Amino acid sequence: MTEGKELRKLGEFGLIDRIARQLSAGKGVVLGIGDDAAAFTPSPGLLSLVTTDMLIEGVHFDLSFCDPLSLGKKAVSVNLSDIAAMGGKPRYFLLSLAIPPTMTLDFLDNCIKGMLQRAEQFGVQLIGGDTCSSPGPLVLTLTVLGEQSPDSLVRRSGARPGDQVCVTGTIGDSALGLRLLQQGKRLDNALLRHLDPVPRVREGQALAEAAIPSAMIDLSDGLLADLGHILDLSSVGAQIFSEALPLSDIFREHFPTVTEEALSLALAGGEDYELLFTVPPEEIPKVFPLLDKLGTRASIVGIITAERKLAVIGPDGREIFLHRKGFNHFTNENKT
Amino acid sequence: MTEGKELRKLGEFGLIDRIARQLSAGKGVVLGIGDDAAAFTPSPGLLSLVTTDMLIEGVHFDLSFCDPLSLGKKAVSVNLSDIAAMGGKPRYFLLSLAIPPTMTLDFLDNCIKGMLQRAEQFGVQLIGGDTCSSPGPLVLTLTVLGEQSPDSLVRRSGARPGDQVCVTGTIGDSALGLRLLQQGKRLDNALLRHLDPVPRVREGQALAEAAIPSAMIDLSDGLLADLGHILDLSSVGAQIFSEALPLSDIFREHFPTVTEEALSLALAGGEDYELLFTVPPEEIPKVFPLLDKLGTRASIVGIITAERKLAVIGPDGREIFLHRKGFNHFTNENKT
Structure with missing residues (x-):
């Protein structure tokens, strides 16, 4: 099938359904993919953490040697890494995709499979996002939400001479x-x-x-x-x-x-x-x-x-x- | 000055500092821009809401007739609109920017000014994000976090015959x-x-x-x-x-x-x-x-x-x- 054709046939909402069908209901999730916003119950007494990272074709990755499964895993990993650096526990993520017209459905399926595999490995749930067509490169923007006890938040600003x-x-x-x-x-x-x-x-x-x-x-x-x-x-x-x-x-x-x-x-x-x-x-x-x-x-x-x-x-x-x-x-x- | 030159001089971290300097410490914010993740205290008893929307040059806006101040305002508005549709109160937002090499600092300054104006109008604080160079179009991805009483969450699924x-x-x-x-x-x-x-x-x-x-x-x-x-x-x-x-x-x-x-x-x-x-x-x-x-x-x-x-x-x-x-x-x- 011609590149991009399957995706045009599926359409934006078909693609969202296709992703949503792969998800199971997660702990704390009140409302996942499919409404205007996602809703979840924050754990009492904990701080909420949030971080976002873009991965752009031609800047952060090169499709000539980057397989889609690894790309998906990496997109999740680099965001989880930011939560790790606070000492926090990652809980949920959102995925925004800007998809060029040449992109195949097979590539997208594998990329999303990689994301969900890496997320599951760390107990993280996909709860929302956005999908658009891109006139340029493939762009993945992920936002990860996590939690942290206020007492154990580790900042960048605490280093002292002698450490x-x-x-x-x-x-x-x-x-x-x-x-x-x-x-x-x-x-x-x-x-x-x-x-x-x-x-x-x-x-x-x-x-x-x-x-x-x-x-x-x-x-x-x-x-x-x-x-x-x-x-x-x-x-x-x-x-x-x-x-x-x-x-x-x-x-x-x-x-x-x-x-x-x-x-x-x-x-x-x-x-x-x-x-x-x-x-x-x-x-x-x-x-x-x-x-x-x-x-x-x-x-x-x-x-x-x-x-x-x-x-x-x-x-x-x-x-x-x-x-x-x-x-x-x-x-x-x-x-x- | 040549397009993009000022931005290259300023660099990624200079741009982040430039944005961070315009922000005041917000209610509930424990850690804003400048660490690995932002941290905030969720209000006890409320659900957390989160939504994300991409705006892509050539898909969602046309720079030939879209002024940067309005573009910034609109980028925030379309995300706030999703929180509004749940009946929620928006609190914080994150901004990811993929910036093409031709972009001027003046354009970016005005775009961010528009975002902060619209955000302030609704009591919303910028607490984090990501900035990258883009080999293609300008891409803005915003993520808005909000709150909502569990009793008053309005879903898409509740319509009944006769309504x-x-x-x-x-x-x-x-x-x-x-x-x-x-x-x-x-x-x-x-x-x-x-x-x-x-x-x-x-x-x-x-x-x-x-x-x-x-x-x-x-x-x-x-x-x-x-x-x-x-x-x-x-x-x-x-x-x-x-x-x-x-x-x-x-x-x-x-x-x-x-x-x-x-x-x-x-x-x-x-x-x-x-x-x-x-x-x-x-x-x-x-x-x-x-x-x-x-x-x-x-x-x-x-x-x-x-x-x-x-x-x-x-x-x-x-x-x-x-x-x-x-x-x-x-x-x-x-x-x-």
Whole structure:
């Protein structure tokens, strides 16, 4: 069947019905897809969290190497990652789709299947959205709603001099996978981290419930750029130790010595979707057993300083200057 | 200055700061723009409402005749209109912007000014969002959060045979304004209804609090299409009386006799952003004084029937068949 033809036959409301039929009634949901707005009962005593992220074809993903199932999963993951960075529990999501005329129904079905799979994995329900035709790229806008105890909300603004800078998992794999792919090569394990990152929701909740982090953020633009947000809002600086960065075996196989290119990928490549958090020294001993229970590695990669400067320190104790600092829409330039 | 240059200089985070600086701390907001997610305290005992709508350049608006201030206002209004249709009180909104490289900072400033003006008018706070570069059209995705007493939630599914079909204000003006503009003519009062519709938030809340409507929806795709959603979900039909349609003086000046073209604009033109609601006969006497207090006209335009058919009845008592039924993305065809 010609591209887009099935979708034209189905129409906007047919597509909405098709999605709604795949959903089961969720806990707390009073009214899901199909009315003017969705309605749910917030849990008594908890704060509501809300975050939204756009994924745009040609900016955030490339349909020539991105399969629809992974794209759907990733769209949900990057939003859940923001809730994870608050230490919150994600509950519901809304999906807005702007669909170009060439899009096939098969692609959309698989993309939505990926979203619902990832959402179910984290106990999250699709409760609403919007579907439109797009004269340009495919655009997915997701909004995720979550909940959080007021006592355990982790902000970006709480880092203090002397706090240790920690990170979950490994960094740089996603950027390495993408770069190789753009060069026509495939490194499957690294590429998987780019195409299908899994958000650190359970880790974020566990850390927040134990009141361990003084500040937390998820790594989407690269460690330096994202740590920069914590530093700005906390009015502090930091030193990051290049030797302490958690690099995967695959990453180290590709870079037997940590070149400037390797450091750039690890510190400014972006899309790691790991959690970066700062921890007062007396709380540090709790971090490793807590994350170990979840099967997740934690690393101390630096320290918060009173001097408002972000420096990367090499094995010789000297500062390393990196050309690339992280992703910034509009400029495509380094941030200062 | 060259188009887009100022925005590239400002960058993604500069733009977010620029927006955040215009906001004041709102009631209930624990954490606004600038963290991974926004956090707010839901009001005890109330349901949370959430709705999202995309506005896409070339689909929902045309930058050749749409000024940025009105575009911003409209983007908020169409989302508030969905909360109004539940009878809810809007509280917060999130804004996702996909910005093409040619966009000027002046345009964006005015667009955001329009959003904040309309939001303030209804006591709504901007608490988060996302900004990206777009390789295609300008895309605005707004998500509005609201609240509602569980007892006064008005669904689309509650219409019963014998209920009267009512509508606020007048219909068809927006479609008339747009059609004339596309023909190179201007009819300012009608065009204003297209460019800057004002959502019926107070009317929706007043009707819901008085427990008057059995079902309610806002008119975005046209009366017939939107009433169709109520009929589908309520498993009923309706008769609409062409003579009873509330047409403005301007509309009647343009159409001294109600031609098929006039009926099509009024019933299937779309973007009226009035409320369509069904009312049990015994509640009808309450409708007029209630809306009159808000300075809003109400009209009875039809009746709900047990027979699952939607018919437009002319002055001679015979059914009128209209070619155009309402807007549907992807198909651009009539709905059945």
